[in-house]
Amino acid sequence: xxxxxxxxxxxxxxxxxxxxxxxxxxxxxxxxxxxxxxxxxxxxxxxxxxxxxxxxxxxxxxxxxxxxxxxxxxxxxxxxxxxxxxxxxxxxxxxxxxxxxxxxxxxxxxxx
Amino acid sequence: xxxxxxxxxxxxxxxxxxxxxxxxxxxxxxxxxxxxxxxxxxxxxxxxxxxxxxxxxxxxxxxxxxxxxxxxxxxxxxxxxxxxxxxxxxxxxxxxxxxxxxxxxxxxxxxxxx
Numbered sequence: 297x298x299x300x301x302x303x304x305x306x307x308x309x310x311x312x313x314x315x316x317x318x319x320x321x322x323x324x325x326x327x328x329x330x331x332x333x334x335x336x337x338x339x340x341x342x343x344x345x346x347x348x349x350x351x352x353x354x355x356x357x358x359x360x361x362x363x364x365x366x367x368x369x370x371x372x373x374x375x376x377x378x379x380x381x382x383x384x385x386x387x388x389x390x391x392x393x394x395x396x397x398x399x400x401x402x403x404x405x406x407x408x
Numbered sequence: 409x410x411x412x413x414x415x416x417x418x419x420x421x422x423x424x425x426x427x428x429x430x431x432x433x434x435x436x437x438x439x440x441x442x443x444x445x446x447x448x449x450x451x452x453x454x455x456x457x458x459x460x461x462x463x464x465x466x467x468x469x470x471x472x473x474x475x476x477x478x479x480x481x482x483x484x485x486x487x488x489x490x491x492x493x494x495x496x497x498x499x500x501x502x503x504x505x506x507x508x509x510x511x512x513x514x515x516x517x518x519x520x521x522x
Contacts, residue, residue: 328508339412339498339513340451347508386450394439394458394502395466396511398450 298323298389302399309377309406317372317402319387328390329370331361335383346370357381377406410435414499414514421489422522429484429517431499438504440482441466441511442474445496457482458504489521
């Protein structure tokens with residue numbers, strides 16, 4: 297089965313510093329990978345996806361993700377964190393149908 | 409505005425009292441799905457629907473029912489709720505096809521079963 301793992305429950309970073317939220321995947325075949333963000337009392341919002349092509353994927357709100365096939369990773373990055381980036385971040389992989397298999401989520405806290 | 413609308417947003421009820429959480433999308437999406445979110449477990453799929461009158465079980469379907477009589481609506485039914493169904497529920501929808509369109513999520517329904 298397709299699965300992803302987010303090894304960190306929480307990531308803390310100071311405003312203005314670069315941030316990385318980690319995700320590794322396990323799939324058979326080509327991976328279809330996604331990042332979503334969840335703000336308090338809201339649903340998940342799509343940030344970016346990797347299907348094929350460039351290993352560096354650019355998404356919403358200045359986020360990007362780097363697909364690394366040899367390390368089976370799809371880490372979310374941002375060059376300069378904002379306090380407003382504080383939220384819960386989910387990595388997901390599309391299953392054989394259309395279902396998304398989510399990681400357990402990583403809470404990002406950006407401090408002023 | 410493209411959106412997925414869930415109702416109610418919050419509900420406290422008692423064990424055994426049937427309840428329905430509605431989900432409606434205005435994007436003409438074929439695919440719809442229900443997830444539950446629990447701390448430390450991420451989101452797990454309950455049921456999904458590939459199109460009208462087509463539904464199938466996800467990873468955690470026990471204790472839930474769904475129906476898809478119209479394309480825009482995908483209600484989640486708990487016929488006899490139990491405390492272990494206390495959770496945050498999300499409905500999602502997307503287009504079908506080969507372009508891997510992202511799923512759009514509702515704002516969630518927080519259910520507390522006493």
